[in-house]
Amino acid sequence: MTEDPNELAKEDAQLDEIVKRGPSGAIALAGISTAIVIGIWFIFYFAVFLPRGVIQ
Amino acid sequence: MAIHPSSHDVAERVERRWAILVLAIVVVLVGMVVYTGVHWAMMPPSRVETVRPETLHVSGEFIESNLGSAPEADGSVTVRIVAQQYSFTPQCLVVPAGVPVTFRATSSDVVHGFLITDTNINSMLEPGYVSTFKTTFDKPGDHLMPCHEYCGTGHQNMWAHVKVVDRAEFMQMADKMPANSRRLSCVQ
Numbered sequence: 001m002t003e004d005p006n007e008l009a010k011e012d013a014q015l016d017e018i019v020k021r022g023p024s025g026a027i028a029l030a031g032i033s034t035a036i037v038i039g040i041w042f043i044f045y046f047a048v049f050l051p052r053g054v055i056q
Numbered sequence: 057m058a059i060h061p062s063s064h065d066v067a068e069r070v071e072r073r074w075a076i077l078v079l080a081i082v083v084v085l086v087g088m089v090v091y092t093g094v095h096w097a098m099m100p101p102s103r104v105e106t107v108r109p110e111t112l113h114v115s116g117e118f119i120e121s122n123l124g125s126a127p128e129a130d131g132s133v134t135v136r137i138v139a140q141q142y143s144f145t146p147q148c149l150v151v152p153a154g155v156p157v158t159f160r161a162t163s164s165d166v167v168h169g170f171l172i173t174d175t176n177i178n179s180m181l182e183p184g185y186v187s188t189f190k191t192t193f194d195k196p197g198d199h200l201m202p203c204h205e206y207c208g209t210g211h212q213n214m215w216a217h218v219k220v221v222d223r224a225e226f227m228q229m230a231d232k233m234p235a236n237s238r239r240l241s242c243v244q
Contacts, residue, residue, distance in 0.1 A: 055177055
C-alpha cells in the first residue's frame with residue numbers, strides 16, 4: 001500500500017490531535033479496576049483479618 | 057508549561073501521575089504490613105526450634121501422655137499437638153476462652169498444614185521443627201482444624217476439632233482429670 005508523504009503527514013497530525021486529548025478512557029478503566037482491587041483488599045483486612053485476632 | 061502541550065507532553069504527564077499513584081499504593085500496603093508486624097508483633101514466625109521427629113513418641117515434650125491442653129501456673133494454657141499422616145493427635149482439642157493459649161506442634165513425618173478456621177492461625181508443621189503460636193480465643197465455639205498442606209493420599213480426611221469453652225468449664229475439666237492422664241482433650 002503506497003501513500004504519498006502528504007497523506008502520511010496528515011494522518012500523523014490527526015493522530016497527534018487524538019493523543020493530545022489524553023488517555024482518559026484508559027485511565028478510567030485502569031483507575032476503576034485498581035480501586036476495586038485495593039478496596040477489596042482493605043475490606044478484607046479490616047472486616048475479616050483484624051477481627052480474627054492477633055497471633056504471635 | 058506550554059498553553060498547547062504536545063501529545064508527547066500529555067502522555068508523559070499522564071504516565072508520571074499514574075506511576076506516582078501506583079507507587080503510593082505500594083507504599084501504603086507495605087506500610088500496613090510493617091505496622092501489623094511491628095506494632096502487634098504479628099508476622100511469620102522467625103524462631104527456629106528443632107526436635108527429633110524419629111523419637112517424638114518415646115521421649116521429650118511430645119510423648120503421647122503430654123499431648124493435649126496443659127494449664128500453666130500463670131493461668132495460660134499450652135496445647136501440644138503432633139501431626140502425622142493422616143491425623144492430628146489429639147484429634148479434639150479443648151481450650152478456654154479469654155485466656156492466652158500457646159500452641160506447640162510438630163510433625164512426625166511430612167509437612168502438614170496447621171489452620172484453625174475463623175482465626176488467623178495458619179501455618180505449617182515441618183518434621184524436625186516445633187511451630188509455636190500464641191493467641192487468645194474471644195468466645196466459646198467450635199472450630200475445625202484441617203490440614204491444608206498436601207501431605208499424601210489421606211490428606212483430605214486429615215482434620216481435628218478445636219472446642220473453645222468457658223474458662224470456668226475448662227477449669228472444672230482440669231480439676232476432674234482422671235489420675236492417669238495429665239493433659240486435657242475432648243477426644244472420646
